[in-house]
Amino acid sequence: MTINDVISSNKINKMQYDVIIIGAGLGGLTAGAKLAKEGKKVLLVEQHSVPGGCATTFKRKDFLFEVGLHEMDGFQKRDVKSKIFRDLDVFNNVDFVKVPEFYRFVYKDYNIVIPHDPEEAKTVLLKHFPEDQKGIEAYFYQILNAKEINKKNEEKEERNLGEFLDSIIKNKDLKLALLGNLGYFHDDPYSLSLSYYSMAQGSYYSGGGYFIKGGSQKLSDYLSRFITENGGQVIFNHLVTNILIEDDKAIGISYKKNNTNNILTAYANNIISNSSIPLTTNTLLPKKQRDILKPFVDKRKIGASLLTIYLGFNKPLKELEYNYYSTFIFDDSINNIADIKNNNQGDFKNRSFTFIDYGQIDSALAPKGKSVGVICCIDYIKDWERLDKKGYVSKKEEVAQIFIDKLELLIPGIKSIIDYYEVGTSKTIKRYTLNPEGAVYGFSQTPLRAKLEPIKSIKNLYFSSAWTKIGGGFSGAIFNGYLCAFDIIRKK
Numbered sequence: 001m002t003i004n005d006v007i008s009s010n011k012i013n014k015m016q017y018d019v020i021i022i023g024a025g026l027g028g029l030t031a032g033a034k035l036a037k038e039g040k041k042v043l044l045v046e047q048h049s050v051p052g053g054c055a056t057t058f059k060r061k062d063f064l065f066e067v068g069l070h071e072m073d074g075f076q077k078r079d080v081k082s083k084i085f086r087d088l089d090v091f092n093n094v095d096f097v098k099v100p101e102f103y104r105f106v107y108k109d110y111n112i113v114i115p116h117d118p119e120e121a122k123t124v125l126l127k128h129f130p131e132d133q134k135g136i137e138a139y140f141y142q143i144l145n146a147k148e149i150n151k152k153n154e155e156k157e158e159r160n161l162g163e164f165l166d167s168i169i170k171n172k173d174l175k176l177a178l179l180g181n182l183g184y185f186h187d188d189p190y191s192l193s194l195s196y197y198s199m200a201q202g203s204y205y206s207g208g209g210y211f212i213k214g215g216s217q218k219l220s221d222y223l224s225r226f227i228t229e230n231g232g233q234v235i236f237n238h239l240v241t242n243i244l245i246e247d248d249k250a251i252g253i254s255y256k257k258n259n260t261n262n263i264l265t266a267y268a269n270n271i272i273s274n275s276s277i278p279l280t281t282n283t284l285l286p287k288k289q290r291d292i293l294k295p296f297v298d299k300r301k302i303g304a305s306l307l308t309i310y311l312g313f314n315k316p317l318k319e320l321e322y323n324y325y326s327t328f329i330f331d332d333s334i335n336n337i338a339d340i341k342n343n344n345q346g347d348f349k350n351r352s353f354t355f356i357d358y359g360q361i362d363s364a365l366a367p368k369g370k371s372v373g374v375i376c377c378i379d380y381i382k383d384w385e386r387l388d389k390k391g392y393v394s395k396k397e398e399v400a401q402i403f404i405d406k407l408e409l410l411i412p413g414i415k416s417i418i419d420y421y422e423v424g425t426s427k428t429i430k431r432y433t434l435n436p437e438g439a440v441y442g443f444s445q446t447p448l449r450a451k452l453e454p455i456k457s458i459k460n461l462y463f464s465s466a467w468t469k470i471g472g473g474f475s476g477a478i479f480n481g482y483l484c485a486f487d488i489i490r491k492k
Helices: 003-008 026-037 080-087 118-128 130-144 146-152 161-168 172-178 194-207 217-229 277-284 287-298 337-345 389-410 426-433 473-489
Strands: 016-022 042-045 057-060 063-066 096-098 103-107 110-114 209-212 233-235 238-246 249-257 264-273 305-313 326-329 353-357 371-379 418-424 461-463
Touching (some): 016 249, 026 042, 026 217, 026 264, 026 473, 042 264, 063 371, 063 418, 080 473, 103 172, 110 118, 110 172, 118 194, 130 146, 130 161, 130 194, 146 194, 161 172, 161 337, 217 233, 238 287, 305 389, 326 389, 353 389, 371 389, 389 418, 461 473
Parallel strands (some): 016 264
Antiparallel strands (some): 096 209, 238 249, 249 264, 305 418, 326 353, 353 371
């Protein structure tokens, strides 16, 4: 549809805004909140029925299930997120619960609980790997001084995480232990940017980890409400169909209510796309602009997705003498960090996984006497997209039983207290977020990313999602949204 087609349509609802935002993920919500606070007239259009993207919850029976958040990196002094949350008055409206440990690592004979405090973490690791003291010190020096090191090395060729660990550590099991939570960022240490990983991992060790009490929907709902309370407008259940271009600049959008054909339009001086950059490029833009952006997008690799099994228990797991919040279980078939990628892409029977017990903290996700947990692993759309409906349902059940059996080995008796379970795959994420391949972290943060040219801009069009420079995760999306808002605020 061209701009002339839209203008000539009889089904037009013309409205003029300062900023239109496509998508109510955390990036779009943060950008919208900041812009509304600064007096901009904001319209945010979201295709789902609730705000948040992956920062949402859903209810089944007595249980409130957290879609994506296990822990948010903490609020240390230099944490930009703390500044953003103070600016938007988040801390006075959303409660954060500190999680007890960074993670527990279970692999063969190892059972290691790693604290968030870096000095305590060093002590724990030295107890298990005393021969690698220099390597442990080098690892923590890298991640705790990442900003300064990255700035110093910005002219040098980017290294990958796997090569860095190989250069400082001899014990292959220590390397695996340090990569327990690799799934927070990527699926392969040998294609993950060291500088990106260091900044993100260092933030967990510097500031601790936190969960949003009541689930991440609380944060998303608050930011959505903040926009409307500051004069903005948020519309749900509406799908943006086109970004309107005139004289080579973005001037508005066409959109429609879900399951209808009535095309509406809205116009603004600035358009922010919080949808994925591939979706924006391939679907929302006219051919001319699509052809301009496509070469920049095609150079970037789409990241992995996640599979999650949501579990409702009829009692707290502490009654089974289980006392860990976050446990990463590496399969015995992994012998070194080079095996991680193949394991993530291999048979579900051997795939490593994570178990989060939200009942270990005051999460407010289940009534008293019950609890909620999730099993999570790396996932790919190729495992699901060719199945028909019956085959898809059948495979989800098969995979659920595989991981529940694994969980029973970790926590004997847990199968008997499962009151409800449900499986979400990469296909599920794609359906609710429209992210290609169900990617949860946007583009892969490879060492090549530093060399790639920035994605060429279309005048008046901005990107705020996890697919932009800073990358994915809750913090990445929040940073991206805030920076995007400032680009518009500073615009002459």
